[in-house]
Amino acid sequence: MTTDARMRARLLATSFVGTLAMGGVTLAMTAPEPAEAVPVAPVVEEVAPPEPPRFADVVHTISKGETLGAILPRYGVTAIQGVVDAASEHTDLTNIRAGRDLVFTYERDVPHAVALRYALDEDTTLVLDLTGDAPASSLDVIEYEVATGTRALDVDGSLWNAAIDAGLRPADIVRLSEVFQWEVDFNTELRAGARFTLVGEELHTEGSFVRLGDLHAVRLENDGDVYTAVQYEQADGTLGWYHPDGTASKRPFLRSPLEYSRVSSKFNLKRYHPVLKSARPHYGTDFAAGSGTPVRATGDGKVVYASTNGGHGKYVKLDHAGPYTTSYSHLSKIAVKNGSQVKQGDLIGYVGSTGLSTGPHLHYEFRVNGKAVDAMNVDLPNVEPLPESEMAGFAQVRDHWLPQLDGGKDSGMAVVDAE
Ligand SMILES: [Zn+2]
Structure with a gap:
């Protein structure tokens, strides 16, 4: 033929x-x-x-x-x-x-x-x-073959692109960003040249990588700062991410109420208003996001206002433990009832443009004893570190995984293949 x-x-x-x-x-x-x-x-x-x-x-x-x-x-x-x-x-x-x-x-x-x-x-x-x-x-x-591997992701554009290029899936990216979500706002604070290194289970079928399994340790180098966290399970089954010194990576507050967005207007007590031609303070942070984007409670708390509130439009205010309150303005829809309890990350409403607003965005305020502070820069309080009784067990887990993080780093490759 x-x-x-x-x-x-x-x-x-x-x-x-x-x-x-x-x-x-x-x-x-x-x-x-x-x-x-x-x-x-x-x-x-x-x-x-x-x-x-x-x-x-x-x-x-x-x-x-x-x-x-x-x-x-x-x-x-x-x-x-x-x-x-x-x-x-x-x-x-x-x-x-x-x-x-x-x-x-x-x-x-x-x-x-x-x-x-x-x-x-x-x-x-x-x-x-x-x-x-x-x-x-x-x-x-699906039955996976499980291997432990080290990977490094260099973020030049977005974390999303770097992770997709490295063969990770959107769900893996969300998990990675969640490890440091209390410390870094991935919408605004991730700089070109940032690098993630992770040690974790890599799940394969027929010899090819499918997805990440459990993560053991993650490091983020960003803008001159280094964040390292190790996952550890306490005797009572509590699973969490801890810094090498045993302090928790989790905070009572998320840095940002939106998962993906960008800051369109910063907190500024001396903002000059172009129309009024005078100083008109901006007591919150504006995030540009499409109408209908889910808005998360940044911390555990109680809903103390969930209704229309003048220029704020549809508005939710949360009262948290200690001196803290947060509020969320211009919502298209409110998803909580006044008086109810919410957990950090719970859906409380959707981005909109109600009240005095020129387009869909979220105006987010963070107050300490009633005084507005910059949510993007305020030092957030810590949660409890690991108890003394857990430190020996934690040290063992930490000392097992951290050297493997360094192994990934030394390779200098964008992706260190586990095979
Ligand atoms: Zn605003």
Whole structure:
């Protein structure tokens, strides 16, 4: 067979592999074995037409408000309660989430889907066998090979890009930034040239890196400052990040109420107002963010105001332990009730532009004994360090992992491969 004929045969085979998208439904076909050459005269080989694939998957992306009862019959599955019952030991399928996928598998000559797959988390998929009289369920769990590795990420643009370039996933990036979220505001304080080094479990399947597992130690070098933290589990099961001296990396306050954003106007007691042509202090920090961006409580506390408040628009004020209060202005929507308790990181509302505001942003105030201070620069109080009884155990864990952080650093590579 000539190279040309081979190429044509390959192209023909390729045309069977394809994705057919119709509305929210994507039909993915598995390729048959590449057909042998389609011969040009003279005929030298008999070629059977390719068999259609025996199994094909149809992906249904759940839209808002869609129920299982509405979706299943469209794929020929009528035993709706049977499916819910079979799944119930693993998950509640009456509570399916918009945006997630249901994957229906069809078998040739069978008029209804023969299997349904629904991912419960990134490693676990619920599988429903629909071939028998009653649906049956099982879990498909990815088994990883686990290795300990050291990686370094050089941040030139954003942490996000550096991590993606290093093969990490968005969820890994969030976990990394969470280690130092009390000390560094990643929206505003991460400088070009910053470097993350981490020691942790690296999860592989068939020899290739998939994602990070548990992290053991992380270091951030940023703008001349070095932050180091080691994860440690206390005897009572409390898991936390600690500095090498045993003080907690956690603080009673997050630096920023938004996960990703930028500061558009700083705290400034002498701000000159361009319109009023006079000093008009800015008692808070403005974060530019799209309308609807979730706003987090920066610390544990009690909601003491959750309503409209003049120029502040929709406004939430929290009273925290000690002399501290925080407030959040111009919200599009308030997500808490006056008098309720919130935990650090809880959703309290969404960014908006209500009240005296020219566009969507969050005006955030941090007050000590009622006096406004710069939330981005105030020295935040510490939480309790490790108790004396834990120090020996902590020292052992610390001294095991910290040298490995240095090992990663010395390599001078952007990514130190664990393989
Ligand atoms: Zn403001």
